Structures are given as C-alpha cells and as structure tokens.
Amino acid sequence: MTPEQLEEWLGRLLGIGTTVSVGLLAAGLVLWVAFGAHPMVQGVLTSGLLVLVATPVGRVVASTVGFAMQRDWQMVLMTGLVLVSLALSLVVALR
Numbered sequence: 705m706t707p708e709q710l711e712e713w714l715g716r717l718l719g720i721g722t723t724v725s726v727g728l729l730a731a732g733l734v735l736w737v738a739f740g741a742h743p744m745v746q747g748v749l750t751s752g753l754l755v756l757v758a759t760p761v762g763r764v765v766a767s768t769v770g771f772a773m774q775r776d777w778q779m780v781l782m783t784g785l786v787l788v789s790l791a792l793s794l795v796v797a798l799r
Contacts, residue, residue, distance in 0.1 A: 721759030728752030
C-alpha cells in the first residue's frame with residue numbers, strides 16, 4: 705500500500721464515519737421531534753454519538769495497520785502511542 709493509497713483509504717474511512725454519524729443524529733432528531741424522549745430515540749441518538757467518537761479512533765487503528773503494512777516502524781510506534789493514549793483516556797473516563 706502506497707502512502708497515497710493509505711491517505712485515500714483513511715479519508716474514505718473518515719467520510720463514511722462522519723456520514724453515518726450525521727445520518728443517525730439527524731434521524732434521532734427527527735424521531736425526537738415526532739415521538740419525544742422515547743427509549744428508541746435515545747438509542748438512535750446515542751448510536752450517532754458513539755459513531756462520531758469512534759470514527760477518529762478507527763482512523764488511528766487503520767493508520768497503525770497501514771503503516772505496519774508499509775513497514776514504517778517509526779509511524780507504527782507513534783500511532784501505537786496515540787492508540788494507547790486513547791485507550792487510557794477511555795479507561796479513566798469509565799471510572
């Protein structure tokens with residue numbers, strides 16, 4: 705995988721994640737206006753927020769894999785450290 709292909713792949717990943725998140729949040733907003741604070745509406749909105757937060761994390765994971773495929777070990781180390789930092793942030797946030 706060339707660096708250009710990796711960038712294109714990562715761009716698509718971010719675009720898809722953002723589009724799905726916006727779609728879920730928009731659908732949740734429409735459902736909220738139509739039905740109020742129904743548990744199903746809460747689930748759609750929560751799903752939209754989870755996809756929004758997971759998209760950049762997915763990009764870091766994909767970057768790490770892509771750099772490993774390119775055998776760019778310095779970037780694997782850097783993205784790995786970012787991934788560890790994100791994981792530790794999640795652990796602290798859940799406590």
